[in-house]
Amino acid sequence: MSGYPIEIENFHNTILKLRGISTIESGVENLEPIDSELLKLSDFSHLPHASLLRTKGGLKDEVLIQFEFSTDYSLESFHSLEFIAWFVRDCARGGTKIQLRPFALPPVTPFGRQLGTTLRFHIDLFIDGIDETLEPAFKVINNLNKSINMFIDMYNIPLKD
Secondary structure, eight states: OOOSOHHHHHHHHHHBBBTTTTEEEEEEETTOOTTTGGGGGGGGGSSSSHHHHHTTOTTTTOOOEEEEEEOOOOOOHHHHHHHHHHHHHHHHHHTOEEEEEEEOSSEETTEEOOTOOOOOOEEEEEEOOOSOOOHHHHHHHHHHHHHHHHHHHHHTBBOOO
16 A cells, blocks of 8 residues: 555556556645745646746635646657546636646756756646545546546547556
8 A cells, every 4th residue: 555545546557558658646735825936946846837827826815736748759658648638628628727737847957967867757637625634635636547547438448557
């Protein structure tokens, strides 16, 4: 067991069964105290800056559940990535506050060159109305997981053996 709530664990397992997807992890961030000044700090580099700058920071009672996954750079991983990109866009068109975006660290650090080794992808899920419990967010994630599994079956998306 990973220590994640079951809804998140199930979504992780769904994404990981797609060919070429090598890792996934996630976290929850309370966005309400985030403002444009905090976004300048490296501790907040994982956040979706453009989205937060449009609203001048997080909204009241808003959390971000972020799923970060990596690929193995194979052709199959690009097919899976394209499927995930379509799925996320389709969910957003349906009203879910969700987006997919790439994430990478600086090409060169004092410890050497890392270009080509840090590319990840973030599924950013914005949930508002969270005041005391994450239960409403878990319901959204459970519905996302049901939907993506339905589309995997419907479109006969290749899975790992």
